[in-house]
Amino acid sequence: MNTTKEKGFTLVEILAALTILGIVFVSFMTIFSQMNVFNTRTESKLETIHLAKKELNFWKENPMPLENNEGVLVLKKDTESSSDFIFYTYTRQDEPKYEYRVKYRVPSDLKSFTETSVTLHRLQISIYEKGKEISETFGYVEDGAL
Template structure:
């Protein structure tokens, strides 16, 4: 008996198509966990960049805010590690997971002798989680010459 309708797929063709689709599907599925991991790292990085910039604004508005701030703990000053700079290290009581390291240059990058002019002092703020640096930012503090 001979069939006249030979237009269908054979079992081998169906298995080959399923195998190819399975390989493609598995390769796409390995991308999703990597994307999720990358997104969480990026989110943490953005959060710490925001914290560093916020801390820079505090330092710009009020040079040496460490003296009058009850919100800080574990404050350390270091004049020896980096010559020509003062290094402050501290953490906030409500954010104990992050440590801030603020490096201030002792001499102005824009020295002046004119009364009423502004001197600029370079500042570097780094945010640490444990021993690992997560984020950093740079800026300048102003001081008016008396």
């Protein structure tokens, strides 16, 4: 009695394994390309958040930041301004060229604790690209800063 024990895989088993591995590989490749797009968007968002915070610091440190128009390409005080808010829209000369919109709240929205305490006014800075808001930040400036 001669029995041979064959070891190995059949052609059908190998093709089935390759098909399953191909499906798994394609799904992983799709995930990696989506992660790349997400990372690019996140990087752009972080860059504009940094620019908005940098612009907020610029407004806080300069009492009348737009009187000296160096570095400002287009500056206008919007017609939307009222007794409660002043709106500024401008573009800086340096790259990247974003449109900055600043909303300055004239009456303070914070209650003073004492008569000698500083009055703060809310400042909202939004960054626009091609008419679409891509980032914004909020902060407060002292009374008389603008």
